[in-house]
Amino acid sequence: MTTQMPGAGSESRATPANPGTTSGGGDLAFEKISHRYVNGSRRTEVLNEVSFNVPAGSVACVVGPSGCGKSTLLALAAGLQPASSGVVRWDGKPVRLGPNPDLGMAFQQPGLFPWMTVRQNVAIGLTTRGRSRAEARRIADDFLLAVGLHDFQDAYPNQLSGGMAQRVGIARALALNPRLLLLDEPFAAVDAFTRLKLQQELKSLLKRYRPTVLFVTHDVSEAILLGDVIVAMSQRPATVQRIIPIEHADRNRASPAYARKLAEALECLGIRSDADGA
Amino acid sequence: MADDTAATAAGTMRKAGVGRAVPGSRVLLPLAGIAFACAIWQLTVVVYDLPVIVLPPPWAVATSLSELVRSAAFWRDVGVSLFEFVCGYALGTIAGIAVGALMAESRFFRMTATPVIESLRFIVPFAWIPLTVLWFGTSYTGKILLVAYAVFFVMTVSTARSVMHVDPTLTRVGTMLGMSRIELALRVHLRAAAPAIASAARAAAAVGWIAVVAAEYVGASAGLGVLITNAATSLQTGHVLAGMVVIGLIGAGVSGLIRRLSRSRLDY
Amino acid sequence: MTGRIRAWTLGACGLGAALIGWWLLSLALAGGGGVISRLPPPFAVGAKLIAYARTDLAADLLASLKVFAAGWVAGVILATIAGVMLGRVRTLGRIFLPLVEAIRPVSSIAWVPLSIVWFGFGFTSKMFLVGLAVFLVVIVYAVDGSTRIAPELSRTAAMLGMNAWQRFRNLVLPGVLSEVFIGSRVSLMTGWGTVIVAELVAADAGLGAHLIGVQQSYDVAAVVAAMICFGASGFVMNALFSAVEARLMPWRQPAGQDE
Numbered sequence: 001m002t003t004q005m006p007g008a009g010s011e012s013r014a015t016p017a018n019p020g021t022t023s024g025g026g027d028l029a030f031e032k033i034s035h036r037y038v039n040g041s042r043r044t045e046v047l048n049e050v051s052f053n054v055p056a057g058s059v060a061c062v063v064g065p066s067g068c069g070k071s072t073l074l075a076l077a078a079g080l081q082p083a084s085s086g087v088v089r090w091d092g093k094p095v096r097l098g099p100n101p102d103l104g105m106a107f108q109q110p111g112l113f114p115w116m117t118v119r120q121n122v123a124i125g126l127t128t129r130g131r132s133r134a135e136a137r138r139i140a141d142d143f144l145l146a147v148g149l150h151d152f153q154d155a156y157p158n159q160l161s162g163g164m165a166q167r168v169g170i171a172r173a174l175a176l177n178p179r180l181l182l183l184d185e186p187f188a189a190v191d192a193f194t195r196l197k198l199q200q201e202l203k204s205l206l207k208r209y210r211p212t213v214l215f216v217t218h219d220v221s222e223a224i225l226l227g228d229v230i231v232a233m234s235q236r237p238a239t240v241q242r243i244i245p246i247e248h249a250d251r252n253r254a255s256p257a258y259a260r261k262l263a264e265a266l267e268c269l270g271i272r273s274d275a276d277g278a
Numbered sequence: 279m280a281d282d283t284a285a286t287a288a289g290t291m292r293k294a295g296v297g298r299a300v301p302g303s304r305v306l307l308p309l310a311g312i313a314f315a316c317a318i319w320q321l322t323v324v325v326y327d328l329p330v331i332v333l334p335p336p337w338a339v340a341t342s343l344s345e346l347v348r349s350a351a352f353w354r355d356v357g358v359s360l361f362e363f364v365c366g367y368a369l370g371t372i373a374g375i376a377v378g379a380l381m382a383e384s385r386f387f388r389m390t391a392t393p394v395i396e397s398l399r400f401i402v403p404f405a406w407i408p409l410t411v412l413w414f415g416t417s418y419t420g421k422i423l424l425v426a427y428a429v430f431f432v433m434t435v436s437t438a439r440s441v442m443h444v445d446p447t448l449t450r451v452g453t454m455l456g457m458s459r460i461e462l463a464l465r466v467h468l469r470a471a472a473p474a475i476a477s478a479a480r481a482a483a484a485v486g487w488i489a490v491v492a493a494e495y496v497g498a499s500a501g502l503g504v505l506i507t508n509a510a511t512s513l514q515t516g517h518v519l520a521g522m523v524v525i526g527l528i529g530a531g532v533s534g535l536i537r538r539l540s541r542s543r544l545d546y
Numbered sequence: 547m548t549g550r551i552r553a554w555t556l557g558a559c560g561l562g563a564a565l566i567g568w569w570l571l572s573l574a575l576a577g578g579g580g581v582i583s584r585l586p587p588p589f590a591v592g593a594k595l596i597a598y599a600r601t602d603l604a605a606d607l608l609a610s611l612k613v614f615a616a617g618w619v620a621g622v623i624l625a626t627i628a629g630v631m632l633g634r635v636r637t638l639g640r641i642f643l644p645l646v647e648a649i650r651p652v653s654s655i656a657w658v659p660l661s662i663v664w665f666g667f668g669f670t671s672k673m674f675l676v677g678l679a680v681f682l683v684v685i686v687y688a689v690d691g692s693t694r695i696a697p698e699l700s701r702t703a704a705m706l707g708m709n710a711w712q713r714f715r716n717l718v719l720p721g722v723l724s725e726v727f728i729g730s731r732v733s734l735m736t737g738w739g740t741v742i743v744a745e746l747v748a749a750d751a752g753l754g755a756h757l758i759g760v761q762q763s764y765d766v767a768a769v770v771a772a773m774i775c776f777g778a779s780g781f782v783m784n785a786l787f788s789a790v791e792a793r794l795m796p797w798r799q800p801a802g803q804d805e
Contacts, residue, residue, distance in 0.1 A: 080450055099456035111447035114546040115469050125455040158546060176455075311641035332663055389553045390560035397561070400784070401777035402739035407746070408761035409769050412584070484650065491656060492743060503656075510659030518659050526652040 025179040025212030026091035026102070028054040028077060033086035034237075035072055045237035046072050049086070052231055052240050057210040061223035063265065064233030064241075070216040071108060074182045077214055078105050090180060101129060104178030104211075106186045110165035112157040119144065119153040122172045129176065143171040146201055148194070163190035167198065174205060181211045185218065199225055220265045224258065225251055232268035241268050334516040342516035343523060352505065356524070359501040362418055363490045363532075366425025370486065371479060373426070374433025381434070382441035383463050395434060403428035403489045411497035421493045421501075428489040429482045436478030440471035476540035480533050487529045586767035594771035602756065607779060610741050610752035613669060617676025618730075618737045625681045626726050629688020634718065643689065650682045658747050672744035679740040680733040687729025691722035724795065731787050738780050753779075 035047040046069035054060040062070050075081045076088050079095045088095040090102070104125075112121045119140050126136035144150055147167040157165055166189050173181060187195045203226060206213060217223055223230050230244040250261045266272075316336045322328070323335045330338060346352040377395075381388040403424055414420030444467050452466045468475075494503025502525060509517035565588055572587040632639040632646075657675060665671035695717050703713050745754020753776055760768035 075450075078454060080453060099453055101456060103454060105454045107447050107450060109445070109447045111445070111451040113448065113451075113466070113469070115472070115544075128455045128457060128461075156546060307637065307640040308644035311645045314641065315645060386556065389556035390563075393557040393561045394564045397777065397781070400735070400780040401773050402735060402742065402780065404739045404742050404746075405757070405773045405776045408757055409766070409773065412761060412764065412766055412769060495658070496746060506656055506659065510662075513663075515660070515663060518656075522652050522656045522660075525656055526648050529650075529652065530648055 024210045025056050025181075027056050027089070028060075028180060028212050028214060029089040030073070030077075031087045031089065033073070033076060033083050033088060035069065035076065035081075035084045035086075047083075048237035048239050050233075050238065050240055051086075052243060054212055054214060054229070056212055058228040059206060059213040059215060059226055060229050060231055061215045061217055061227030062231045062233060063217060063220055063223050063269065064238060065235050065269065066218070069236060069238045070233060071184050074105070074184050074214060074216060077180070078103055078182055100180070102179040103182065104173035104176040104180070105182040106166075106169045106173040106184060108184045108188070110157070110162075110169040112160075112165055112168055114157050117154050117156055118149060118160070118168050121157070121168055122175050125172055125176050139175050140171075143175040144168075146174070146205065147171045147198065148201075163194060166190060167194075170198075170202075177209065179211050181206075181213045181215075183213065183215045185216055187222065188218070195222075202226065220262060220269070221253075223265070224261055230265055232265060244268070331513045331515050334519065338516045339519045339523070342514070342520040346517065346520055346524070355500055355502050355505045356528070358418075359490050359494065359503070360528070362421040362493075362501070363425055363487055365418075366422040366490070367429050367483060367486045369422070370426035370429025371433050371482065374430040374482070375437050375475065377430075378434040378437025379441055379463065379468060381438040382467070383459070388438070395431070399431050399435070403485070404492055407493050407496045410493065416497050416499045421490055421498065424493050425486045425489050429486045432482040432485055433475075433478060436481075437471065437475050440474035440478070441467045443474075444470040473540070473544045473546065476536070476544050479540070480536045483532050483536055484529060487525075487532060491525060584766045586770060590767040591770045591774070594765075594767045595774060598756075598768070598771055598775070603775060606751070606753045606756050607775070610745065610754065611779075613672045613744070613752065614676055614737055614741045616669075617673040617740075618680050618733070620673070621677040621680025621733070621737065622684050622726065622730050624677070625684035625729075626688045626722065628681075629685045629726070630692045630718070630722055632685075633689040633692030633722075634714075639689070639693075646682070646685060658744065661744075662747070667748045667750060672741065672748060675744045676737050676740045680730075680737045683733040683736050684726060684729040687725040687732075688722055691725025692718050695721060727791065727795070731784070731791065734783055734787060735780060738776075738783065742776060 030050050030052055033047055033050045034045070037044045037046060050069075050073070052060070062073060064070055072081075076083050077090070077095060079097050079100050082097055090100070112118075113124065116124065119137065122140035122143060123133070123136035126139055127133055131139070141150070141153065144153055147170060149164060149167055149171065152160065152164065157168075160168070166186060170183070170186050173183070187198055190198065199222060206226070215223070215226060220230075224246055227246055229246060232241045232244065233239070234241045244261065244265055246261065247257070249255060250257045252258055319333075320335050323333055334342075377391070381391060406424060406427065410420035410424050414423070448466055448470055449462060452462045457465065490501070491503040491506075494501035495507055498504050502521060506518055506521040506525075509515075509521060568585075569587050572585040575585045632642055657678060661671045661674050665674055699717055703717055708716065741752065742754040742757065745752040746758050749755045749758050753772065757769065757772045757776070760772060
């Protein structure tokens with residue numbers, strides 16, 4: 001990875017070491033979002049008057065029980081679905097259906113195009129958004145290196161394990177240099193050791209770029225490590241139970257502050273941490 | 279979850295199609311099967327003392343086959359049938375994929391067109407033969423349209439189904455990356471459905487080839503079907519059987535060709 | 547408008563548009579121009595349809611159905627047995643499956659002359675043709691069903707210590723039967739089409755014979771009417787079969803829900 005100083009007027013070529021000139025996210029706001037799914041005669045209320053703010057450049061980690069609509073929040077923020085009621089605002093304006101050039105998203109299923117190699121999968125987003133093919137390839141290579149998949153550039157998705165495919169999806173989202181980054185349980189399928197490495201890598205990338213991040217996870221300790229704020233959701237129909245701010249000191253796993261934050265978050269989710277266990 | 283290195287190894291193995299294959303058995307055993315069938319055949323002829331016009335023995339069919347191959351008329355007939363087939367197949371496949379994709383992409387179109395297509399689907403190509411003879415006589419056009427009709431329905435239904443079954447995550451990814459609806463339809467949906475569409479194309483080829491011969495049987499002046507029925511009328515059963523063998527060989531050849539063409543690019 | 551009603555309305559519109567298009571086309575071509583010099587308008591066909599229904603339709607239909615039923619049942623049963631044998635005994639499969647694959651594309655039409663030589667013009671001949679066509683379709687499904695067992699199921703069976711017969715009964719048979727069921731449905735149309743072909747040649751009884759008859763008297767409207775009968779009966783058979791399938795295998799509901 002080459003380190004270049006971003007100069008004034010230099011083209012915004014984003015690499016992990018070299019943040020582009022378009023850095024920094026905008027504000028993401030959920031205002032009284034309610035959403036329901038209709039399947040035949042069954043109506044499922046998933047979200048009930050969810051409201052919270054993610055200030056520009058900060059990381060919000062959404063945690064909550066399975067099926068409580070966390071993925072729906074991401075889909076609404078991404079403009080993939082319209083909300084049943086309420087407004088999602090990005091940069092002050094309501095989110096509209098359709099592609100958002102500021103957006104990079106990694107889904108729960110990696111969603112790699114099976115007929116393209118790993119490198120092509122990462123590059124396709126860049127070419128769709130206007131970069132030249134050569135540039136796209138270079139950027140793709142850099143980000144694949146960052147997620148540790150440099151050796152698999154020419155492999156096809158059906159040759160990858162679940163965790164590897166997921167990493168490609170993350171590289172693809174990050175390579176877009178997005179101002180709004182949406183991640184849906186990106187490390188769920190990855191083994192524990194790789195997960196720790198990737199968390200560190202993601203953290204340093206986020207620090208350089210400062211996009212606005214909405215990160216869904218079921219791993220509370222991951223949320224404490226990566227988030228500036230934890231949004232704890234209730235069961236379906238989900239509301240925001242509590243918003244827990246995270247200080248720098250809380251991230252030190254050896255500190256009592258970490259333990260307290262962990263306990264607080266778990267309690268929100270209904271998991272009491274008695275010394276004797278229940 | 280599989281460890282990374284194991285996964286790559288598994289991936290390569292999957293691609294190589296590893297099995298417990300005895301070397302050469304891929305070719306030997308099928309040949310053994312054919313030999314076995316021929317043996318039974320020969321036995322039946324001898325044991326039941328069947329007259330040649332009922333069931334000629336294998337060597338008689340082989341002789342007929344070599345006679346045919348040496349006659350120019352035979353090749354002309356084969357050419358006619360193939361020509362009708364290829365034209366009809368091309369027409370039917372292109373139209374079928376286009377309409378099928380349209381049905382998958384546009385709900386409005388799907389709901390409007392489905393009853394019409396479903397009703398026509400039940401009027402099997404064979405049932406159209408008398409009508410095409412009435413309309414087009416023994417010309418090429420009728421046969422080509424018949425093949426196109428038969429192929430069209432197979433491809434429309436399969437294409438629509440395959441495109442609708444594409445992993446929805448891919449659509450979401452495409453939208454997220456900024457693709458328009460048309461881009462999504464062409465670059466993502468069709469590509470993702472391509473392997474299924476290709477295998478439907480092979481099935482459609484079989485259907486189309488059958489339709490050609492069937493049509494030629496009822497009303498034609500040239501073609502393999504005509505060759506066979508003429509042989510049947512003059513009780514040259516050896517030629518009938520030889521003709522059937524040719525039909526089978528060409529059918530297998532076309533199917534294999536399509537599979538070969540689709541394998542390299544669509545192996546995902 | 548809910549989804550269901552909307553679908554029906556649009557569908558009816560589509561059908562109506564097609565009928566109107568047909569009628570207009572027949573008017574345009576009535577002047578005797580072009581290749582399709584005789585396209586009867588929809589009501590002419592309708593009239594012929596009613597006339598046919600009043601006379602021979604029932605008898606012809608019954609005759610065709612008898613041939614079809616006999617051939618179809620025979621074909622399915624034989625294909626299942628053969629498919630299981632070829633699928634489970636690897637060597638047999640490798641010997642005979644390529645043979646089957648080679649024979650499959652040979653049109654049932656080609657077999658007609660042979661069948662006539664062997665069985666004459668009667669019921670047996672037609673039943674043979676139908677049975678053969680059905681056999682060749684269903685056998686692929688039977689082989690598939692008997693060979694494709696999910697590895698987890700195999701391992702579970704091994705863990706539970708099942709013997710060969712138990713494995714067959716609990717793993718292979720259900721798979722085979724469900725695949726054969728699907729294949730039988732597919733072969734309905736193939737078999738029904740073969741009936742027509744057989745009758746086009748033998749021309750002694752049934753819908754196909756009627757079809758050839760009216761074709762030779764250049765009665766285009768009656769030809770189209772006969773085609774519609776054929777299609778309608780195929781549709782009804784398919785619908786009945788689907789209904790039975792839905793009852794017996796409720797988990798296989800075809801995905802029809804648009805969100």
